[in-house]
Amino acid sequence: MTSPGEPADLDRTVAEAQRGSVPAFEHLYRDLSPSVASYLRWNGVVDVESLTNEVMAQVHRNLGRFTGDSASFRSWVFTIAHHRMVDDRRASSRRPVVAEAEIQESAAVGDAEDDAVTRLSDGEVAALLDRLSPDQRDVLLLRIVADLSLEDVATALGKRRGAVKSLQHRALATLRRHLDREGETS
Amino acid sequence: MTAFRRRGRRTTDRIPPAAEGDELEWMDVFDELDEDTAEHVLRGGAEEIDPELRDVARVVAALRAGAAAEPVPEMSSALRARLRVGPDPVVVAHRRARRALVLAAACAAVVVALGIGAAQNRLPAGVQDAVSSTAEVVGLDVPSSDDRHAEEEDGAEDTRRGQGGGGPVGDVPSGGRDDGAAVGPLGEAGQPPPSTPGGAIPADPAGSGPAVPASPPDKVDEPAADPVGPPADVPSERVTGAPGADADANRDDAAKDKRAK
Numbered sequence: 548m549t550s551p552g553e554p555a556d557l558d559r560t561v562a563e564a565q566r567g568s569v570p571a572f573e574h575l576y577r578d579l580s581p582s583v584a585s586y587l588r589w590n591g592v593v594d595v596e597s598l599t600n601e602v603m604a605q606v607h608r609n610l611g612r613f614t615g616d617s618a619s620f621r622s623w624v625f626t627i628a629h630h631r632m633v634d635d636r637r638a639s640s641r642r643p644v645v646a647e648a649e650i651q652e653s654a655a656v657g658d659a660e661d662d663a664v665t666r667l668s669d670g671e672v673a674a675l676l677d678r679l680s681p682d683q684r685d686v687l688l689l690r691i692v693a694d695l696s697l698e699d700v701a702t703a704l705g706k707r708r709g710a711v712k713s714l715q716h717r718a719l720a721t722l723r724r725h726l727d728r729e730g731e732t733s
Numbered sequence: 734m735t736a737f738r739r740r741g742r743r744t745t746d747r748i749p750p751a752a753e754g755d756e757l758e759w760m761d762v763f764d765e766l767d768e769d770t771a772e773h774v775l776r777g778g779a780e781e782i783d784p785e786l787r788d789v790a791r792v793v794a795a796l797r798a799g800a801a802a803e804p805v806p807e808m809s810s811a812l813r814a815r816l817r818v819g820p821d822p823v824v825v826a827h828r829r830a831r832r833a834l835v836l837a838a839a840c841a842a843v844v845v846a847l848g849i850g851a852a853q854n855r856l857p858a859g860v861q862d863a864v865s866s867t868a869e870v871v872g873l874d875v876p877s878s879d880d881r882h883a884e885e886e887d888g889a890e891d892t893r894r895g896q897g898g899g900g901p902v903g904d905v906p907s908g909g910r911d912d913g914a915a916v917g918p919l920g921e922a923g924q925p926p927p928s929t930p931g932g933a934i935p936a937d938p939a940g941s942g943p944a945v946p947a948s949p950p951d952k953v954d955e956p957a958a959d960p961v962g963p964p965a966d967v968p969s970e971r972v973t974g975a976p977g978a979d980a981d982a983n984r985d986d987a988a989k990d991k992r993a994k
Contacts, residue, residue, distance in 0.1 A: 581800065600812050604812045609820070692796055727785075
């Protein structure tokens with residue numbers, strides 16, 4: 548069994564999983580579930596582990612219907628994840644909320660380091676993402692966390708490439724504006 | 734209240750509220766953010782980009798780092814059980830596709846059969862009319878059942894005409910007599926067809942059939958080609974036209990004259 552790190556290996560692993568190989572699917576699970584979980588977490592899903600398992604179960608169930616290469620497989624998986632996340636968002640009627648205490652704590656840690664190398668804390672990032680519209684956040688997370696191309700994001704969200712590109716630009720501009728404002732106030 | 738809050742939230746998301754004096758600056762950055770720059774930012778290449786976008790790159794880096802540090806979620810027991818079952822068989826989709834294919838083929842066969850039957854006007858009247866009216870909608874000329882009745886009537890009329898003497902060749906058997914009831918193409922009513930030179934009689938009353946050679950004149954006293962004989966009101970000599978018949982008639986006339994004297 549090969550590790551699904553390279554596209555060719557991923558293609559082979561997907562093919563084996565489609566034939567019902569449990570080890571192959573476990574490889575896919577280990578490879579993809581952290582990204583899926585991260586995407587769900589940044590989108591404010593509360594029970595990330597449970598929803599990730601549901602996503603991967605649906606991936607396994609529909610695996611026989613998938614046709615395409617490794618890139619389209621990743622896009623396909625995140626399409627499922629996005630739909631499940633939207634369902635979960637509707638069901639819980641929650642928006643991504645990060646506790647104020649967590650933000651304060653993270654910010655305190657960030658202040659102790661040099662700005663050039665400081666990583667923003669998860670709370671700060673979550674607070675910034677909360678400033679974006681749901682569409683802008685979806686595009687940004689699928690581009691960064693899921694590592695999808697503009698075309699794959701457009702496919703996953705059911706939008707045109709131009710619309711996704713526009714949402715991406717607005718999201719980056721909005722982030723920059725908020726970061727500038729926070730820099731001025733601090 | 735909820736709708737108002739949602740609408741207000743969405744509006745602020747789409748049109749970010751401008752702080753004092755920074756509208757133009759924000760728009761400038763937005764316009765300058767071309768696709769290549771955006772790609773650099775999203776890949777985390779903070780060193781190569783505009784220092785003003787370095788903070789955005791930090792957010793991207795934080796998102797990437799968070800995703801990389803995400804632990805593998807524990808596989809649930811439901812998913813493990815699911816793995817033992819295996820993926821849903823694709824056979825279901827194939828079966829559906831095959832069923833759809835068979836259905837389409839059957840529909841095509843029915844349409845072709847109906848088309849052929851309708852073109853030949855052989856369908857039952859109701860079906861023929863339905864197909865005809867449907868085909869007329871798409872501009873095809875398919876005969877209706879009324880056309881079939883008209884054709885049948887025309888055929889019956891032709892048959893009657895043929896049996897009445899004016900029909901096609903061969904309606905009357907060869908060698909048959911003309912009883913004078915109908916008008917043939919070669920003779921008037923009540924008159925037999927003219928004899929051919931040398932006593933030959935046309936085999937066909939219509940005159941188009943091959944002539945039957947007559948017996949030699951010296952051996953024929955009675956019209957050999959007319960076994961039934963001429964009509965009662967027609968003199969035999971006119972029918973046969975044989976030279977011996979004239980002599981007999983003259984003899985009869987002389988005998989009558991003698992008796993009268």
